[in-house]
Structure formats: C-alpha cells, structure tokens
Ligand SMILES: Nc1nc2c(c(=O)[nH]1)N[C@H]1C(S)=C(S)[C@@H](COP(=O)(O)O)O[C@H]1N2
C-alpha cells in the first residue's frame with residue numbers, strides 16, 4: 001500500500017495542500033468542539049467523546065493525487081472507518097438494508113463518495129493526526145478521510161458529515177463533476193470519468209507543475 005509508486009505517478013518529497021481551486025481558496029472553519037454528523041434513517045452527531053470509545057489506529061500509507069503526484073509513506077493516526085461504522089454509525093443511524101454508498105461531506109462544501117465495500121476496507125481511516133501531530137489546517141483539520149487505494153479526491157478533508165446513501169450521489173454539485181470517478185481506484189488508474197486513465201495520465205502530468213504552483217500560491221494566501 002505504501003512505499004510503491006503507482007503507474008503514472010511522480011513522487012514528491014513534500015506533501016502539498018491540494019484541491020479544486022474554488023475549495024482551495026476557502027479556509028474551512030474548524031470548530032473548538034468538532035462533531036461529525038451522521039445521516040441515515042436517523043440523524044445524529046458523533047462527538048470526540050464518542051470517538052474516544054473506538055480503538056485508535058496508526059498507519060503508514062501512500063497518498064496519490066489524480067494530478068499525478070504522490071507522497072509515499074505518510075504517517076496517519078485516527079480510527080479505522082470500519083470500526084467507527086460498526087461501533088458508532090450503525091447503532092446511531094439505523095441504516096436501511098439498501099445502503100450502498102457513503103457520502104463524505106466537508107466543511108468547505110466539497111464532497112466525495114465511496115461504495116460501502118471500499119469505504120469499510122482495510123486502510124480507510126478517519127484520521128486526526130499526521131506525523132504524530134494534530135491534523136493541520138492545510139491537510140484537513142479537525143479530521144479527514146484517508147483512503148490510500150483511491151485518488152486524493154476521495155480523501156475528504158475537514159469532514160463534517162457522513163451520509164448513508166442507497167444510490168451513488170452525483171458529483172455534479174460541488175464534488176468535482178467529471179473529474180470525480182465513482183471508484184477512483186489508483187490501481188486501475190481511474191483518475192476521472194469519460195476518458196481512459198492513461199489519457200489523463202499524460203494530460204494531468206503536463207498540468208502538474210502549474211497546478212502545484214497555483215495550489216502553493218493559494219495555500220499561502222488562504223492559510224496565512
Ligand atoms: N474538503 C476538501 N477535501 C479535499 C479536497 C478539497 O478541496 N476539499 N481536495 C481533494 C484532493 S483533489 C486532494 S488531491 C486531496 C489533497 O489532500 P492534501 O491537501 O492533504 O494534500 O484532498 C482531497 N480532499
């Protein structure tokens with residue numbers, strides 16, 4: 001999962017802040033007492049005290065942005081999403097049998113979804129630390145999704161809510177539209193919708209230097 005560079009990716013020696021320009025230009029609000037809204041048949045809020053009842057996990061994994069950059073061996077801490085789902089979300093949200101997707105909604109308006117079997121797979125975390133420190137604002141404070149098998153855009157930062165859905169939530173309302181593939185598996189190079197991944201590999205690699213420069217500029221301005 002970590003240590004190996006997937007096809008068409010370029011390893012960086014730093015970990016940039018990345019996102020859709022509109023989202024990047026927003027500083028997501030981080031509340032003093034964060035809570036995580038869970039929307040199923042019942043809607044509720046999970047508190048830090050609730051999460052403290054779930055065993056913590058540490059993980060080292062690679063992080064792969066569809067724009068063709070990777071950061072290998074990123075050290076995360078938090079909770080396995082499967083544990084959070086089984087121990088907190090299911091009892092609270094009382095999901096119907098037809099739940100097939102989890103929609104991850106961020107405080108900056110961004111969202112992404114994963115099929116339940118991907119969301120509950122090994123290696124998917126609700127992370128609140130990076131390199132042993134509280135998750136910094138640039139990487140998604142107070143907590144984010146980490147899904148190393150899927151491209152960066154499934155790794156939703158500033159996570160505010162998890163919605164339990166029967167159908168795949170359309171990404172065309174702030175989730176990146178065509179840029180967001182339903183599964184976004186790195187292994188299958190599902191970088192975006194419509195064209196084969198290898199086409200995006202070359203298009204995105206060409207756009208990468210300018211994209212990283214722009215992201216750096218916006219980040220310095222927004223997080224100053
Ligand atoms: N809330 C939120 N989460 C987001 C994004 C965003 O713009 N807003 N961008 C996604 C994209 S495209 C990538 S590559 C990763 C980047 O994570 P990083 O900023 O920690 O490097 O965050 C993903 N999660």
Ligand SMILES: [Mo]
Nearest residue numbers: 065066152153
């Ligand atoms: Mo990305």
